[in-house]
Amino acid sequence: MDDLLLDLVLAIAHHFLAFLLAALIAVELALVRPGLGTVDLARLGRVDSAYGGVAMLLILVGIGRVVWGLKGWEYYVYYPVFWMKMAAFVAIGLLSIGPTRHIVAWRRAGLATVPDAEVSRLRGWLKAEAAFLALVLVFAASMARGVGY
Ligand code: HEM
Structure with missing residues (x-):
């Protein structure tokens, strides 16, 4: 595959996965509501596993972009904005560790309804994840344009 095509394929996959990750956080936030019960807890478990898988793929494709991207790895490793994004x-x-552990524990315990206080704590974590995701996007766009290089 020529270099330009490889860079394009990795960039497309990277964007696709990044949007998917954002969508999965949104789905988790939609499921984690007061009165969270067995059915939505099972859905949440599946969504959370998918979230973990997408995050792993994002790391792999991201590393691929560093190694095989058109700018070369040297561009990124000495670049503070890249490390801010990381x-x-x-x-x-x-x-995301806290939410995953709680979801697994609640499912194992076979909880009929998750207490509202726990639901609200989980929502807090998910909102914080969404806030950091927004920050990742700010750094990503800055990094692509050499801001502060
Ligand atoms: C939540 C995780 C991530 C999100 C949402 C994300 C998002 C993005 C976006 C939107 C761009 C395109 C920026 C633009 O062209 O304006 C980008 C570029 C890039 N990302 Fe990520 N990214 C994530 C994780 C990673 C990781 C883990 C790595 C590396 C290990 C990585 C490496 C890169 C590289 C090398 C580019 C190319 C920048 C350039 O064109 O110079 N990303 N990212």
């Missing part, structure tokens, strides 16, 4: 992405990963 830090914001890691923050999303860390914020």
